[in-house]
Amino acid sequence: MSLHSISPTDRTDADPLPVLFRYGFRPFFLAAGLSAAGFLAAWLAVLVTGTWPDGPIGPSIWHAHEMLFGFSAAAVAGFLLTAVPSWTGTVALSGRPLMLLAVLWLAGRVAVFPWAGVPAPAAALLDLAFFPALGVALARPLIRAGKLRNSAFLVLLVLLFLANLLIHLEWMAVLEDGGARGLALAIGVVLMMVAVIGGRILPAFTRNGLAAQRIPATVVSRPWVERVTLASTAALIPATVLIPDAVATGLLALVAAAAHGVRLFGWQGWKARRQPILWVLHVGYLWVVAGLALTGLHLVGDVVPASSGIHALTAGAFGTMILAVMSRAALGHTGRPLVAAPLTVGAYWLVTAAALLRVASPLLPAGLVWPALLAAGVVWVAAFALFLAVYAPILLTPRADGRPG
DSSP states (O other), rough: OSSOOOOSSSSOOOOSGGGGGTHHHHOOOOHHHHHHHHHHHHHHHHHHHHOOOSSOOHHHHHHHHHHHIIIHHHHHHHHHHHHHHHTTTOOOOHHHHHHHHHHHHHHHHHOOOOGGGOOHHHHHHHHTTTHHHHHHHHHHHHHHTTTTTTTHHHHHHHHHHHHHHHHHHTTSOOOHHHHHHHHHHHHHHHHHHHHHHHHHHHHHHHHHHHHHTTTTOOOOOHHHHHHHHHHHHHHHHHHHHTTTTTTHHHHHHHHHHHHHHHHHHTTTGGGTTTTTHHHHHHHHHHHHHHHHHEEEEEEOOSSHHHHHHIIIIIIIIHHHHHHHHHHHHHEEEEEEOOOOOHHHHHHHHHHHHHHHHHHGGGOOOHHHHHHHHHHHHHHHHHHHHHHHHHHHHHHOOOOOOSSOO
């Protein structure tokens, strides 16, 4: 699969569209970068000031919701709107339809912003509209091209919609425990996306990158490892929603961690240590192993707090993988060399440090927990500020090679 090739059916004429809405990665990668930094900065302000408006949305669940359905959802949309044209050989969504999709995402963010004062039913309608609209935009080219394998992503989008619905049902006082179940479902679905996409791009990119540097390596993806990895990861989705505190769920998480670890080892990422745009993908995937292992250890023996496993997956795996994929795909799809700029490499290190601080903070002595939490947030904001410094100009200007897109 290529993430840096223009579909053969893309327009070749002079493009009159605003640059931002010529390809799906442009508005949504920009939105992901802005929301990653902005929502975390807002969360830090809440933690420091203790200020929060009255209403059905609590501060912790808003923070989790927006990092999943704001930041992560924007990155998922940007990736799929960019990858599907490559998979199907069709014209990428652009212009007014893409603009309307971006507006839907933004409307959802405003609707659930606690200070906006939008009534819960109206906020639900606005926020829930995004995933169905994204699914429709992706379904037509996938179905027409007969790409049934890739149509599985549509099922995952449906599950993300259901996860969001569960949370909104709690906010509307319809379902008592909808928030916790919705967040668990969303984390499981995004983890599944990371597993599927990672299994496609990491071995391919590593193999190509090492070959270009003439570094001998045998990058392998063993069929039985793939089956165990994807099956155990998929099984965790209902387990974490229906029996989140069960020992059986913890054992399943440990099995999944081991499978992901064997999978990652076969890709020989340590040989890509001199290529930041490659090694960051492997670091991101290593966080999957760590997050599942920590989750399993918590559920099986209460060895570590639950938040360590959750943030190893969300801040570590999701944050790092999103940053890695966005930085690579944006370069390739704008006709630039696949080389991470120094500031981008700085962002890679900072997002790794932020995840480490957040995961370790509950394990520190009591006097260090609060400083570590604040430091993790500040470093995270700095990481995505660096991403925006490098990539906002790239996303807002035409391709470097003069081609459309």
